Amino acid sequence: MKMTYREAVREGLRHVLKSDPRVFLMGEDVGRYGGAFAVSKGLLAEFGPDRIRDTPLSESTFTGAGIGAAIGGMRPIVEIMTVNFSMLALDQIVNSAAALRHMSGGQISVPLVVRMATGGGRQLAAQHSHSLEGWYAHVPGIKVLAPATPNDARGMLVAAIEDPDPVFIFEHATLYPVEGEVDDPFQPVDISRSTIRRAGTDVSIFAYGGSLGKALQASDDLTTAGISAEVVDIRVLRPLDEATILESVSRTHRVVVVDEMWRTGSFAGEISALIMEKAFYDLDAPVVRVCSAEVPMPYAKHMEAAALPQTANIVAAAQEILGRHG
């Protein structure tokens, strides 16, 4: 069965709203407008204003309300329009949601799900286009997911609702119209493991979210050049599934990490450091990061494209560390 990423998220929401009366969705424009990305279109009519709640432009407040509701026994899903705006809720997230279980000696859990759009590529310029999921992956006490396919988007949302701790889901905004195969019948997706999207022997390309498609395209392009590239979808940024990454490195000995974050302090840097610490003697070439240029995301289409990691950059990086130039 095929559906778009947008439909898949909506199906996931519908599934959890139906199966658990404690679940409700809140965020800016999620009700009457149907969501900034039309994800929740139709849900207000179906589930009513008690469960699909529009909020004011106040990320700190409604995220904090979500935390309170979760502590009070509800299963809130908070939608923050883009990751850029989530900075306003950072205090609630880092100081409350992530810390409460630890600070209460395990007495308080915060079964909260926060969804937000991330990433560039839609000409929305600096305040709507950044990728900051790596910042959240820095914080212990929360889970950070980055589904790249409709099936993961739907299945991870359901797994997130079942999790007793705060789960943050980053949906790359360019993915919403992308269509993909989903499991029928529906099954939850394991939110503890990365997955190998394509097996290969010469180089491992680690990617997630909006970069996965580019990594797969790069793998296709490399195949025609006689290079077998393994594509690993990181998809769970915290807790990071180290085993899958290290196993892949032990097979291919060469690594390209693709990440839409800025290179300095990027999540790709974390993966790179992990490999250095635990798989150094498996490396046959330096790890290469393909990240965004260190600029606020430009508006102009060609400049935005130049600032973001692209398939050609991934191909060139792989060829470089293989000592083959295309």
Place this chain on the structure above:
Amino acid sequence: MAEFVMPSLGADMGEGKLVAWRKKPGDAIRRGEIIAEVETDKAAVDVECHINGVIERFLVEPGQKVPVGTVLALIRTAAEKESSLPVPPAPAAMLTEKPTPAAPVKAPAISPTAPAPTAYRPQITAAESRLRISPYAARLAAELGLSLKGMAGTGPGGAISARDVAAAASSKQSGTGSAVIPAIEADTPHVRMRRAIAASMSRSKREIPHYYLSQAIDFTTALDWVTSENGKLPVEKRMIHAVLLLKATALALREVPELNALWEDGRSVQKENIHVGAAISLRGGGLIAPALHDTDKADLAELMQRFRDLVKRGRAGKLKSSEMTDPTITVTSLGDQGVDSLFGVIYPPQVAIVGFGAPMERPWVRDGKTALRRVITATLSGDHRVTDGHQGARLLVAIDRILQEPEKLR
């Protein structure tokens, strides 16, 4: 000056530990004499010298573990005059000795007749010149016991990559292949033995396309003959039937010499002498297959005596280096375990292995009548790159024929 290097005592050996020197600097040594004792992952081995000369100096101390190919000693060959060899100071001394300060010394007059100092350079190690090599390539090279000297790098920035190590390994005749085995924490002799077997057998199964043949052989006549011969012999000289199998295999190889070969440099090289490697299982697990030299030429009594000696020394870890490296084929027998037949895995760089099961009582049709006979199953695993079933079948049929006339085996 000739170099005596850490020998490769089998395709699965990457490094060896020098246990003891058996000679002293200044001693004369002849080809074939034991110069050192070396411990490999599989056995302690008395290493024979392959150079005639006088031992100049030792470069490795007992107790050190070094990769195959490391220079262990310098030997002055007969062709080199003693006088032309000023002994260079030991490299360690050069590093620790402080230069004597001040006191002006007259430069020694250079006599045109004075011999030029012999260019002896200590082994070049990676520490002396900065080497660009990937961690994985360095690990592989260490595991394979390959020297990085002169290895060309094709990786990023001209660094030596795994591909370059693999290329160097395959171009090196010893061809230890690219066996990559996971590191095992505990480094007991047993673990090292399993690791060595794992490396060579994985390589065999990866690289050698095996074909398998089997032949049931009426072994009754041969067994009866052994029994009657043993009746005439004192206990310590009695034979076991395995010796007949070794000898019969060696004689059959004369008829099918294609199987008496080693895979060297990507092709099969037929060997003149037939050195059957006899697989010996060790107490505590593992096995070795040292050579019975010129198996086809020795009579049964001598073979028995040598086989007994080989088993004893093999189990005590006291084999000679030539016995470890010379086998041209392996014969393995699980007769005492009672299995019908076994199909062996070829030990590289050999191209065939012959296996024998236990003699079993079987109904057997002979001259149109069913009789109870003792039957043994002979098998052959052959390297299909080198031979086909046709040659393999000829070998097994020849073994069968030879075993029917045991009195001719002597």
